[in-house]
Amino acid sequence: AQSVTQLDSQVPVFEEAPVELRCNYSSSVSVYLFWYVQYPNQGLQLLLKYLSGSTLVKGINGFEAEFNKSQTSFHLRKPSVHISDTAEYFCAVSVGAGGYQKVTFGIGTKLQVIP
Amino acid sequence: EAQVTQNPRYLITVTGKKLTVTCSQNMNHEYMSWYRQDPGLGLRQIYYSMNVEVTDKGDVPEGYKVSRKEKRNFPLILESPSPNQTSLYFCASSLFSGDGYTFGSGTRLTVV
Numbered sequence: 134a135q136s137v138t139q140l141d142s143q144v145p146v147f148e149e150a151p152v153e154l155r156c157n158y159s160s161s162v163s164v165y166l167f168w169y170v171q172y173p174n175q176g177l178q179l180l181l182k183y184l185s186g187s188t189l190v191k192g193i194n195g196f197e198a199e200f201n202k203s204q205t206s207f208h209l210r211k212p213s214v215h216i217s218d219t220a221e222y223f224c225a226v227s228v229g230a231g232g233y234q235k236v237t238f239g240i241g242t243k244l245q246v247i248p
Numbered sequence: 249e250a251q252v253t254q255n256p257r258y259l260i261t262v263t264g265k266k267l268t269v270t271c272s273q274n275m276n277h278e279y280m281s282w283y284r285q286d287p288g289l290g291l292r293q294i295y296y297s298m299n300v301e302v303t304d305k306g307d308v309p310e311g312y313k314v315s316r317k318e319k320r321n322f323p324l325i326l327e328s329p330s331p332n333q334t335s336l337y338f339c340a341s342s343l344f345s346g347d348g349y350t351f352g353s354g355t356r357l358t359v360v
Contacts, residue, residue: 169349182347
């Protein structure tokens with residue numbers, strides 16, 4: 134069975150500083166990978182996804198992530214954060230079996246941007 | 249606007265009183281899923297559906313039922329709610345199984 138580990142439960146960072154949110158997964162087969170963002174009192178919104186192809190994936194709001202198969206990682210980065218990026222971020226992995234792709238979410242990382 | 253609509257947003261109910269949380273999507277997605285979100289546990293899948301009349305259990309299905317009679321609707325039914333079902337519930341849909349989800353805004357359920 135697949136699993137997702139988000140290594141940091143909370144990440145404080147100053148405004149305009151770079152940030153990296155870490156995500157590692159375990160799976161013995163090919164995976165699809167996702168990052169979602171959840172603003173307070175809202176549902177989750179897809180930031181970016183890796184299905185195949187280039188390992189560097191660009192998403193919305195200036196975020197990007199890099200798929201590293203050898204390290205089984207999919208870390209999320211942004212070169213300069215804004216106050217509005219304060220939210221909770223979820224990494225997710227999707228693994229296929231018989232036509233059904235099971236999606237497993239990490240427990241989330243709270244990003245706090247400090248003015 | 250492409251969206252997943254859940255109702256109600258907030259619900260307080262008493263133990264044992266049957267309730268239904270509705271979910272509807274307007275994107276003609278085949279795949280729909282219900283999750284519950286609890287502090288420290290992330291999102292856990294309750295049920296999913298790969299198409300009309302095709303549903304299956306997720307990781308935490310006990311105490312819940314679903315149906316998929318139409319492609320756009322995927323209601324979550326709690327026949328006899330208990331306090332341990334107090335949670336934040338999300339409905340989500342995707343074009344195909346394994347693609348990124350579009351999530352609803354959530355339903356915060358409190359069972360007293």
